Amino acid sequence: MIYDSYVKLCIQQEEDTDGCSEIVNLGSAKTELYKKDDYQQYIINMVHIPHLIVGAGPVGLILGHYFKRFNIPFQIFEKQSFLSAHPSAHYLNMRTMEILDELNIQLPLENIQHFSNYVYLRRIGEQPLNSTRQLIDYKQYSYTSYAHLPQSLFVQHVQEGIRDKIQLNKEIKKIEFKDKIIKVNDDITCDYLYGCDGLNGFVRDYLKIKLIGNRDLQRFLNIHFTSKQLVNRLEQYNSMLSFIYNSDITAVIIKHRIEDGTFAIQIPLDLLTGKTDIQEVQHLKQDHVLIKNLINKTLRNQVNDIEIKSVGFWRMGAVYAEQYYKNNCVLVGDACHGMPPAGGFGMNTGIQDAQNLAYKVKEQKDLLYYQQERQQIAQDNIETALKFYKKSLDIAKSFTFDINKLKIYQSFYEKHSRFFILGWCETRGISYRIGSNLQENISE
Incomplete structure (x- = not known):
C-alpha cells in the first residue's frame, strides 16, 4: 500500500474568463489559481498530504x-x-x-537497577578501578x-x-x-x-x-553485538556503561538489553587505527574476525558466544x-x-x-x-x-x-x-x- 491511505487528486483544468486555469479541488487540496501559460500541461494525478x-x-x-x-x-x-x-x-x-x-x-x-552504575575498568571481569552510581x-x-x-x-x-x-x-x-x-x-x-x-x-x-x-569532534567505530555470556559477566557491576582503558584498547561498552544480551561497543577511530578518514577503514565493517578480536581485548576471551549484528562508523x-x-x-x-x-x-x-x-x-x-x-x-x-x-x-x-x-x-x-x-x-x-x-x- 503506497497511496491507499492518501487522498488522490485528479487535477482538472478549466479555463476562466481571465485566461487562468483553475486547479479544481477534488479532495483535501486547496483550490489554487495558476497562470495558464505556466501550467498548460499540468494535468496529472497529484497526492496532497497536509503535513508530511x-x-x-x-x-x-x-x-x-x-x-x-x-x-x-x-x-x-x-x-x-x-x-x-x-x-x-x-x-x-x-x-x-x-x-x-x-x-x-x-x-x-527492564529494571533500571540493572543499569544504575558507570564503571571504569581495565578489562571486563577485573575489579573496577572505580564506579559512579546514578x-x-x-x-x-x-x-x-x-x-x-x-x-x-x-x-x-x-x-x-x-x-x-x-x-x-x-x-x-x-x-x-x-x-x-x-x-x-x-x-x-x-x-x-x-x-x-x-x-x-x-x-x-x-x-x-x-x-x-x-561538525567533527571525534569519529568512532560502532559495533552492535549480542552475548548472553557477557550479560552474566557484567551482572556484578549493574552498569549501563563500562569504560575500558588498557594498553590494548580504549572503548566504552553499552549494555542495551539484558533479556537478549544486546550490546554496543564504541572505539575511538584515531586510537584504533591512527586514521580518521572513514573511507580508509571501510574494510573493518566486513572483517568480523577482527571485530570479535577487538571486543575480546576488553574481555580477555571470557565469552565465546559473540554474534556481530552490525558495524558502522559514527562522527560526533x-x-x-x-x-x-x-x-x-x-x-x-x-x-x-x-x-x-x-x-x-x-x-x-x-x-x-x-x-x-x-x-x-x-x-x-x-x-x-x-x-x-x-x-x-x-x-x-x-x-x-x-x-x-x-x-x-x-x-x-x-x-x-x-x-x-x-x-x-x-x-x-x-x-x-x-x-x-x-x-x-x-x-x-x-x-x-x-x-x-x-x-x-x-x-x-
Missing part, C-alpha cells in the same frame, strides 16, 4: 503521535525499507518519560523515572498506533515551492514538511541551511542549525542539532522538540516561535554536553589511567548527576531548567 513528516526515527514517530492526538492529517515517509535496527540512543530522561506518558505509549522497560531521589522532581531502552526497540514499539501512517521505501529527492504549496518528488504536494531525517538528512541539506559549531559533533523553519519546512531533532552523547541529551532533546512543535501546529502559532525556543535549548544542551565530554577526555587520553583524574571526574559527576537524569524540561513552549546550579559549578 520525513523520517520514521524516534522524533518523527513522536511527532506523528501528537498529530494523531490533535487530529492533524499527516503521513510519515521513511527512505529505508525498515525502521532502525541499530540500538544507537538508549537513554530516556524524565521529561521524555512524561511525554510518553502523555501519549499513553508503553515501553518494555540513582537519585527523582520523585521530588517528577512522577516518572528515567529509563533505558535501545533505540531499535523504542521505534518498534512507538510505531504502534500510527503504523498505517508510515510509508517505507519513500525517499524524498526533490522539493519545490509554489504559492505556499510544497511540491515533493513531482507527484506529492503538502502544506508543511517536517525534516526528522537526522543530521545527514536530505531536508536541511536541500534547503541549504547551515550548521553552526564543530556539536552543532545546531542556523534556521529551524524555512518556507513552511521545519527541522526537528537531529536534523537541526547534534551533540556529544555525554549526558544523554540527543534523542531527548529531539523528542522534546517534537512536543513543542506539535502544540504550536495545533494552536496555529507562528513556527518561528518554535525556532526561537528550541534553538536556545539546543545551544544550551550542546554547551553542557561538551563540558561533560571534555571532562571525560581527561580520562580517555590517559592510557595509564590516572586514578586521581578519575576521582576528580567522579566528584564532578556526583555533584551534577541530577542534570544527567532530569535533562532539560520543556512544556507547551515554556522552558525551564532543573538543577540550575550546574552552570555555576560546572567549570570546577
Whole structure:
C-alpha cells in the first residue's frame, strides 16, 4: 500500500474568463489559481498530504503521535525499507518519560537497577578501578523515572498506533515551492514538511541551511553485538556503561538489553587505527574476525558466544542549525542539532522538540516561535554536553589511567548527576531548567 491511505487528486483544468486555469479541488487540496501559460500541461494525478513528516526515527514517530492526538492529517515517509535496527540512543530522561506518558505509549522497560552504575575498568571481569552510581531521589522532581531502552526497540514499539501512517521505501529527492504549496518528488504536494531525517538528512541539506559549531569532534567505530555470556559477566557491576582503558584498547561498552544480551561497543577511530578518514577503514565493517578480536581485548576471551549484528562508523559533533523553519519546512531533532552523547541529551532533546512543535501546529502559532525556543535549548544542551565530554577526555587520553583524574571526574559527576537524569524540561513552549546550579559549578 503506497497511496491507499492518501487522498488522490485528479487535477482538472478549466479555463476562466481571465485566461487562468483553475486547479479544481477534488479532495483535501486547496483550490489554487495558476497562470495558464505556466501550467498548460499540468494535468496529472497529484497526492496532497497536509503535513508530511520525513523520517520514521524516534522524533518523527513522536511527532506523528501528537498529530494523531490533535487530529492533524499527516503521513510519515521513511527512505529505508525498515525502521532502525541499530540500538544507537538508549537513554530516556524524565521529561521524555512524561511525554510518553502523555501519549499513553508503553515501553518494555527492564529494571533500571540493572543499569544504575558507570564503571571504569581495565578489562571486563577485573575489579573496577572505580564506579559512579546514578540513582537519585527523582520523585521530588517528577512522577516518572528515567529509563533505558535501545533505540531499535523504542521505534518498534512507538510505531504502534500510527503504523498505517508510515510509508517505507519513500525517499524524498526533490522539493519545490509554489504559492505556499510544497511540491515533493513531482507527484506529492503538502502544506508543511517536517525534516526528522537526522543530521545527514536530505531536508536541511536541500534547503541549504547551515550548521553552526564543530561538525567533527571525534569519529568512532560502532559495533552492535549480542552475548548472553557477557550479560552474566557484567551482572556484578549493574552498569549501563563500562569504560575500558588498557594498553590494548580504549572503548566504552553499552549494555542495551539484558533479556537478549544486546550490546554496543564504541572505539575511538584515531586510537584504533591512527586514521580518521572513514573511507580508509571501510574494510573493518566486513572483517568480523577482527571485530570479535577487538571486543575480546576488553574481555580477555571470557565469552565465546559473540554474534556481530552490525558495524558502522559514527562522527560526533556539536552543532545546531542556523534556521529551524524555512518556507513552511521545519527541522526537528537531529536534523537541526547534534551533540556529544555525554549526558544523554540527543534523542531527548529531539523528542522534546517534537512536543513543542506539535502544540504550536495545533494552536496555529507562528513556527518561528518554535525556532526561537528550541534553538536556545539546543545551544544550551550542546554547551553542557561538551563540558561533560571534555571532562571525560581527561580520562580517555590517559592510557595509564590516572586514578586521581578519575576521582576528580567522579566528584564532578556526583555533584551534577541530577542534570544527567532530569535533562532539560520543556512544556507547551515554556522552558525551564532543573538543577540550575550546574552552570555555576560546572567549570570546577
